[in-house]
Amino acid sequence: MDGKKKTAEIIKRLGKEYPSAETTLDFGSPFEVLVATILSAQTTDAHVNRVTPALFKKYGSIRAYAEAPLEDLQKDLASINFYNNKARHIQASARMIIEKYDSEVPRTMEELVTLPGVARKTANIVLSAAFGINEGIAVDTHVKRLANRLGLTTHRDPVKIEADLMKTTPSGEWSHLSHLLIYHGRKVCKALKPDHAACVLRDICPSADIN
Protein backbone atom coordinates (compact mmCIF):
# COMPACT_ATOMS: atom_id res chain seq x y z
CA MET A 1 0.00 0.00 0.00
CA ASP A 2 1.52 3.39 -0.94
CA GLY A 3 1.70 6.27 1.52
CA LYS A 4 -1.38 8.08 0.22
CA LYS A 5 -3.58 4.97 0.23
CA LYS A 6 -2.35 3.95 3.66
CA THR A 7 -2.99 7.40 5.14
CA ALA A 8 -6.49 7.45 3.60
CA GLU A 9 -7.18 4.03 5.14
CA ILE A 10 -5.92 5.19 8.53
CA ILE A 11 -8.15 8.28 8.39
CA LYS A 12 -11.14 6.15 7.34
CA ARG A 13 -10.73 3.59 10.11
CA LEU A 14 -9.82 6.03 12.89
CA GLY A 15 -12.60 8.35 11.72
CA LYS A 16 -15.07 5.58 12.53
CA GLU A 17 -13.46 4.96 15.93
CA TYR A 18 -13.34 8.62 16.89
CA PRO A 19 -16.12 10.43 15.00
CA SER A 20 -15.87 13.55 17.13
CA ALA A 21 -12.07 13.84 17.26
CA GLU A 22 -11.13 17.48 17.72
CA THR A 23 -9.10 19.57 20.10
CA THR A 24 -9.92 18.81 23.72
CA LEU A 25 -8.73 22.22 24.95
CA ASP A 26 -11.43 24.64 26.09
CA PHE A 27 -11.30 28.24 24.84
CA GLY A 28 -13.36 31.14 23.60
CA SER A 29 -11.37 33.73 21.64
CA PRO A 30 -8.39 33.16 19.29
CA PHE A 31 -6.06 34.54 21.96
CA GLU A 32 -7.45 31.99 24.44
CA VAL A 33 -6.63 29.23 21.93
CA LEU A 34 -3.08 30.54 21.87
CA VAL A 35 -2.88 30.70 25.68
CA ALA A 36 -4.34 27.19 26.14
CA THR A 37 -2.03 25.74 23.49
CA ILE A 38 1.08 27.31 25.01
CA LEU A 39 0.02 25.96 28.42
CA SER A 40 -0.59 22.45 27.01
CA ALA A 41 3.07 21.75 26.21
CA GLN A 42 4.21 18.91 28.53
CA THR A 43 0.84 19.16 30.32
CA THR A 44 -2.40 17.28 29.72
CA ASP A 45 -5.31 19.10 28.10
CA ALA A 46 -7.47 18.03 31.06
CA HIS A 47 -5.15 19.84 33.47
CA VAL A 48 -5.05 22.94 31.28
CA ASN A 49 -8.86 22.92 31.16
CA ARG A 50 -8.98 22.94 34.96
CA VAL A 51 -6.82 26.06 35.11
CA THR A 52 -8.11 28.15 32.19
CA PRO A 53 -11.67 29.00 33.30
CA ALA A 54 -10.43 31.15 36.20
CA LEU A 55 -7.55 32.48 34.10
CA PHE A 56 -9.77 33.51 31.19
CA LYS A 57 -12.20 35.14 33.62
CA LYS A 58 -9.47 37.15 35.34
CA TYR A 59 -7.64 38.20 32.15
CA GLY A 60 -10.52 39.12 29.90
CA SER A 61 -8.53 40.76 27.08
CA ILE A 62 -5.17 40.57 25.32
CA ARG A 63 -4.29 43.86 26.98
CA ALA A 64 -4.94 42.38 30.42
CA TYR A 65 -2.27 39.71 29.80
CA ALA A 66 0.09 42.35 28.39
CA GLU A 67 -0.23 44.73 31.32
CA ALA A 68 -0.49 42.35 34.28
CA PRO A 69 2.47 42.10 36.65
CA LEU A 70 4.37 39.05 35.38
CA GLU A 71 4.55 37.63 38.92
CA ASP A 72 0.74 37.63 39.12
CA LEU A 73 0.42 35.71 35.87
CA GLN A 74 3.08 33.25 37.00
CA LYS A 75 1.26 32.76 40.29
CA ASP A 76 -2.01 32.09 38.45
CA LEU A 77 -0.28 29.40 36.36
CA ALA A 78 1.72 27.84 39.18
CA SER A 79 0.12 24.39 38.89
CA ILE A 80 1.23 24.05 35.23
CA ASN A 81 4.59 22.62 34.16
CA PHE A 82 7.16 25.28 33.22
CA TYR A 83 4.75 28.00 34.31
CA ASN A 84 7.43 30.69 34.64
CA ASN A 85 8.44 30.44 31.00
CA LYS A 86 4.91 29.89 29.77
CA ALA A 87 3.72 33.04 31.60
CA ARG A 88 6.62 34.98 30.06
CA HIS A 89 5.74 33.73 26.58
CA ILE A 90 2.04 34.50 27.00
CA GLN A 91 2.76 38.02 28.17
CA ALA A 92 5.37 38.68 25.47
CA SER A 93 3.00 37.31 22.81
CA ALA A 94 0.19 39.55 24.07
CA ARG A 95 2.47 42.59 23.86
CA MET A 96 3.68 41.70 20.37
CA ILE A 97 0.12 41.12 19.13
CA ILE A 98 -0.89 44.57 20.42
CA GLU A 99 2.17 46.36 19.07
CA LYS A 100 2.82 44.56 15.80
CA TYR A 101 -0.47 42.95 14.80
CA ASP A 102 -3.00 45.64 15.73
CA SER A 103 -4.33 43.63 18.68
CA GLU A 104 -5.48 40.72 16.46
CA VAL A 105 -4.06 37.20 16.66
CA PRO A 106 -2.35 36.73 13.28
CA ARG A 107 -3.86 34.26 10.80
CA THR A 108 -0.74 33.06 9.00
CA MET A 109 1.94 30.56 9.93
CA GLU A 110 4.64 33.06 8.98
CA GLU A 111 3.35 35.64 11.46
CA LEU A 112 2.34 33.26 14.24
CA VAL A 113 5.81 31.73 14.55
CA THR A 114 7.22 35.21 15.26
CA LEU A 115 5.37 35.17 18.61
CA PRO A 116 7.46 34.17 21.63
CA GLY A 117 7.08 30.49 22.50
CA VAL A 118 5.16 29.69 19.31
CA ALA A 119 6.56 27.06 16.94
CA ARG A 120 4.79 25.27 14.07
CA LYS A 121 2.84 22.88 16.31
CA THR A 122 1.22 25.67 18.32
CA ALA A 123 0.67 27.77 15.20
CA ASN A 124 -1.06 24.86 13.44
CA ILE A 125 -3.41 24.35 16.38
CA VAL A 126 -4.24 28.07 16.58
CA LEU A 127 -4.86 28.34 12.83
CA SER A 128 -7.09 25.30 12.81
CA ALA A 129 -8.99 25.75 16.09
CA ALA A 130 -9.39 29.54 16.00
CA PHE A 131 -9.76 30.19 12.28
CA GLY A 132 -10.50 26.86 10.56
CA ILE A 133 -7.30 27.24 8.50
CA ASN A 134 -5.32 24.11 7.56
CA GLU A 135 -1.79 25.27 6.90
CA GLY A 136 0.05 22.24 8.28
CA ILE A 137 -0.23 19.28 10.63
CA ALA A 138 0.28 19.74 14.37
CA VAL A 139 2.88 17.17 15.43
CA ASP A 140 2.74 16.55 19.16
CA THR A 141 4.18 13.61 21.09
CA HIS A 142 1.32 11.26 20.04
CA VAL A 143 1.47 12.18 16.35
CA LYS A 144 5.24 11.77 16.42
CA ARG A 145 5.02 8.31 18.00
CA LEU A 146 2.15 6.99 15.86
CA ALA A 147 3.51 8.34 12.57
CA ASN A 148 6.72 6.39 13.24
CA ARG A 149 5.01 3.22 14.43
CA LEU A 150 2.64 3.25 11.46
CA GLY A 151 5.53 3.70 9.05
CA LEU A 152 4.31 7.10 7.80
CA THR A 153 7.71 8.62 8.50
CA THR A 154 11.18 7.59 9.58
CA HIS A 155 12.00 10.97 11.11
CA ARG A 156 12.14 12.11 14.74
CA ASP A 157 12.18 15.83 14.00
CA PRO A 158 8.57 17.19 14.14
CA VAL A 159 9.10 19.52 11.17
CA LYS A 160 10.29 16.62 8.98
CA ILE A 161 7.47 14.38 10.24
CA GLU A 162 4.97 17.11 9.40
CA ALA A 163 6.43 17.42 5.87
CA ASP A 164 6.11 13.63 5.34
CA LEU A 165 2.49 13.59 6.56
CA MET A 166 1.58 16.59 4.40
CA LYS A 167 2.82 14.74 1.30
CA THR A 168 0.45 11.80 1.78
CA THR A 169 -2.59 13.58 3.27
CA PRO A 170 -5.06 15.84 1.42
CA SER A 171 -4.82 19.36 2.87
CA GLY A 172 -8.46 19.32 4.00
CA GLU A 173 -7.61 16.40 6.31
CA TRP A 174 -4.47 17.82 7.92
CA SER A 175 -5.98 18.92 11.19
CA HIS A 176 -8.34 15.90 11.25
CA LEU A 177 -5.41 13.46 10.90
CA SER A 178 -3.59 15.13 13.76
CA HIS A 179 -6.65 14.83 16.04
CA LEU A 180 -7.26 11.20 15.05
CA LEU A 181 -3.69 10.19 15.81
CA ILE A 182 -3.82 12.03 19.14
CA TYR A 183 -7.04 10.25 20.14
CA HIS A 184 -5.67 6.86 19.08
CA GLY A 185 -2.40 7.55 20.89
CA ARG A 186 -4.24 8.37 24.10
CA LYS A 187 -6.63 5.42 24.00
CA VAL A 188 -4.90 2.50 22.24
CA CYS A 189 -1.43 3.14 20.85
CA LYS A 190 0.02 4.37 24.14
CA ALA A 191 3.71 5.09 24.60
CA LEU A 192 4.02 2.14 26.97
CA LYS A 193 2.23 -1.12 26.19
CA PRO A 194 0.31 -0.27 23.01
CA ASP A 195 -2.85 -2.38 22.86
CA HIS A 196 -2.29 -4.04 19.45
CA ALA A 197 -5.11 -6.54 20.00
CA ALA A 198 -7.66 -3.73 20.33
CA CYS A 199 -6.24 -1.71 17.43
CA VAL A 200 -8.19 -1.30 14.19
CA LEU A 201 -4.94 -0.63 12.32
CA ARG A 202 -3.04 -3.77 13.32
CA ASP A 203 -3.21 -5.42 9.86
CA ILE A 204 -1.62 -2.37 8.18
CA CYS A 205 0.81 -1.42 10.96
CA PRO A 206 4.44 -2.51 10.73
CA SER A 207 4.81 -2.20 14.52
CA ALA A 208 1.95 -4.51 15.53
CA ASP A 209 4.34 -6.79 17.42
CA ILE A 210 6.35 -4.23 19.43
CA ASN A 211 6.13 -4.35 23.23
Ligand code: SF4
Ligand atom coordinates in the same frame (compact mmCIF):
# COMPACT_ATOMS: atom_id res chain seq x y z
S1 SF4 B 1 -1.00 -1.99 15.79
FE1 SF4 B 1 -0.05 -1.42 17.72
S2 SF4 B 1 1.68 -0.07 17.20
FE2 SF4 B 1 0.34 -0.20 15.38
S3 SF4 B 1 -1.04 1.58 15.60
FE3 SF4 B 1 -2.07 -0.17 16.54
S4 SF4 B 1 -1.53 -0.08 18.73
FE4 SF4 B 1 -0.08 1.22 17.59
